[in-house]
Amino acid sequence: LNSRAFSTSSFAQDIQKITVYGSGLMGAGIVQVAAQKGYAVTMVDLDEGSLERGKGIISSSLKRVAKKQFKDDEQKQKEFIEFTFSNIKTNTDSGEGAKDADLIIEAIVENIETKQKLFGFLDKIAPKDAIFASNTSSLPITELAKATDRADRFAGLHFFNPVPQMKLVEVVKSEKTSDETHHALMEFSKKLDKTPVTCKDTPGFIVNRLLVPYLLEAIRLVERGVATSADVDTAMKLGAGMPMGPFELSDFVGLDTLKSIADGWREGGQVDPNLVAKIKTLDDLVSAGNLGRKTGQGFFPY
Numbered sequence: 075l076n077s078r079a080f081s082t083s084s085f086a087q088d089i090q091k092i093t094v095y096g097s098g099l100m101g102a103g104i105v106q107v108a109a110q111k112g113y114a115v116t117m118v119d120l121d122e123g124s125l126e127r128g129k130g131i132i133s134s135s136l137k138r139v140a141k142k143q144f145k146d147d148e149q150k151q152k153e154f155i156e157f158t159f160s161n162i163k164t165n166t167d168s169g170e171g172a173k174d175a176d177l178i179i180e181a182i183v184e185n186i187e188t189k190q191k192l193f194g195f196l197d198k199i200a201p202k203d204a205i206f207a208s209n210t211s212s213l214p215i216t217e218l219a220k221a222t223d224r225a226d227r228f229a230g231l232h233f234f235n236p237v238p239q240m241k242l243v244e245v246v247k248s249e250k251t252s253d254e255t256h257h258a259l260m261e262f263s264k265k266l267d268k269t270p271v272t273c274k275d276t277p278g279f280i281v282n283r284l285l286v287p288y289l290l291e292a293i294r295l296v297e298r299g300v301a302t303s304a305d306v307d308t309a310m311k312l313g314a315g316m317p318m319g320p321f322e323l324s325d326f327v328g329l330d331t332l333k334s335i336a337d338g339w340r341e342g343g344q345v346d347p348n349l350v351a352k353i354k355t356l357d358d359l360v361s362a363g364n365l366g367r368k369t370g371q372g373f374f375p376y
């Protein structure tokens with residue numbers, strides 16, 4: 075049977091081998107959830123140091139997952155961790171990692187030129203029918219796909235931090251993404267025990283389009299002297315059931331990330347500029363290098 079003849083049926087392109095570019099928080103998280111489910115995953119980054127850090131992220135997260143899944147059984151926990159790591163290879167050679175991949179997921183730095191350069195390079199090396207996906211949270215999928223000759227096999231696959239815990243994946247379908255590619259990525263997400271949603275290629279997709287203006291407005295509210303950041307966080311946690319208040323969440327996401335998304339949308343002009351108007355508090359924190367949890371200081375100290 076040729077699965078390509080059944081693009082709208084339950085047949086999905088067979089994905090077995092996955093290569094993930096980028097071993098930061100997101101890349102490592104994606105590697106982990108795929109390896110946990112038995113996929114053969116290659117994690118690629120520029121140097122061994124980055125890959126070691128990526129493995130460290132996976133290792134500490136896996137311990138939490140294993141403890142939860144196999145509560146009082148240390149042997150099973152150990153086996154689960156070993157099984158997951160046995161499915162992970164690492165590589166610093168970006169071409170080598172792509173040669174036999176069925177699915178390539180990019181989770182490198184949020185810079186359009188850097189991403190396009192990588193995708194253009196991989197397009198020549200990866201198997202012709204391999205699917206390319208980007209975990210970008212702020213760049214247009216259509217523009218990234220232009221670096222390749224496979225816009226039909228190119229989509230967004232947007233995970234959320236912490237990847238092993240957050241259940242959602244946004245599957246972003248550009249105008250050129252084929253139904254078959256979309257279907258394969260929906261099925262792949264479900265196999266990772268995630269819940270996929272489909273979204274058009276628009277700024278922020280669903281979650282960030284709503285979340286970013288909300289986070290920014292929380293900062294403005296404090297600038298206007300309405301309440302303290304601590305009280306805003308308490309209010310949103312206890313009054314709206316959020317697991318983290320907007321300030322804690324901004325520190326968690328990274329203030330540089332938040333600022334760069336807002337700046338990009340303002341400059342791109344596709345989002346109401348009032349929603350993403352410049353905010354002095356945010357700009358000052360970022361220029362002082364206080365980027366949130368990862369630097370030990372953001373709105374709050376860590």
Ligand code: 3HC
Binds near residue numbers: 142237238323
């Ligand atoms: N790996 C595996 N499991 C993890 C984990 C990790 N890195 N981090 C947390 N968990 C699990 C814990 O094991 C625990 O599981 P359980 O409830 O089943 O026992 C659960 O998450 C809760 O963890 P904790 O008890 O340690 O801590 P909290 O209750 O404070 O939860 C949190 C932490 C899950 C991060 C929670 O605060 C939360 O959901 N925050 C909001 C996160 C969010 O909104 N993320 C999206 C950000 S936007 C984004 O990523 C898009 C990007 O493009 C900007």
